[in-house]
Every structure is written in structure tokens, then in C-alpha cells.
Amino acid sequence: MAAAGAAGRSVTVGLRTLGASDVAWLDTWLPAVAEGVGYEYGDAPRLKERARNERSFRLRIISRGGADAGLVVYRINTPRRGSALFELVATPAEQARRGAGMMAAALVEEEMRAGGVHTVYAPAAEIHGISMYFWIRLGYSPILRAEWPCAPDGVAWLRRTVA
Secondary structure, three states, X not given: OEEEOHXXXXXXXXXXXXXXXXXXXXXXXXXXXXXXXXXXXOOHHHHXXXXXXXXXXXXXXXXXXXXXXXXXXXXXXXXXXXXXXXXXXXOOHHHOOOOHHHHHHHHHHHHHHHOOOOEEEEEEEOOOHHHHXXXXXXXXXXXXXXXXXXXXXXXXXXXXXXX
């Protein structure tokens, strides 16, 4: 996916699978970012383990203009078949608010749609308004607590139909 960058030049955002060399990079910035939005991160090896053991679990490194720019964590066919949920879209401070996360989420939605997903859920930290704004800009709407896919403390849920 491409978008206009500084000075009008096109910047390409893509996704790739998590590699062994990504573990050290993620552990330098992701714990603080994840904590800031209430995501229980642990560490990169734990995420890789989940990806191996949980069939629905997906990790993708965000690349922007050929450089690593963040991480998307999501699950398909969760909480039920035909639905999916984002667990986390995160970028290091030097990449934040430059559009890579939004474009990466849109790419993941395309993958979800192609795999038969029609409803996608996204979490927003109740105390960190920027995450709510992020999802609303992507077309998500807040939903009532009774409709939440799960209820961790400090998290509100949004939903969007993608099919």
C-alpha cells in the first residue's frame, strides 16, 4: 500500500512475517508502547511461541519505505468463525503518527476479508484516547459492553464490518 509522504513522494507500507532478527528490535521499544495501551506483551519470544501454538494467532512486521516500522498482532476466526480481532497495532516512537499503522491495519483487513472474515473487532485503551481515535479513523465504531468479544480491564472495543 502506498501513501504520499513528506514532500509528496510515495511511501510504501507492507507486511512481513516475524523473523528471528526481529526479536531484539521489538524488545527495544515494544514493551513500553504495549504497556501504554494496556497490552500484555511479555516479550517477542513469547509472541513467536503463541504464533506457533495458536492456529488463529498472527504477527506481522510493518515495513515503511523498506525500513521496519512496527508490529501488527491479530487473530482470525475469533471470537467466532467469520470474525477477527486486532490485539495490537504498534510503532516505535520515531515511526508513530506517520500513517504506517493505519495502512498496515488496512492491509491486514484485506487479508482477513480474503479469508472469509466479515466482522473485525479492535481494542482501544479506555484511558488513552489516541487509540480510540486511531480505530474510528479506520471506520470502526464503539460497541456496547454486552457485544464485546472479551472484557480485559481498561479496554473498550470497537467493531467494523469488512465484507
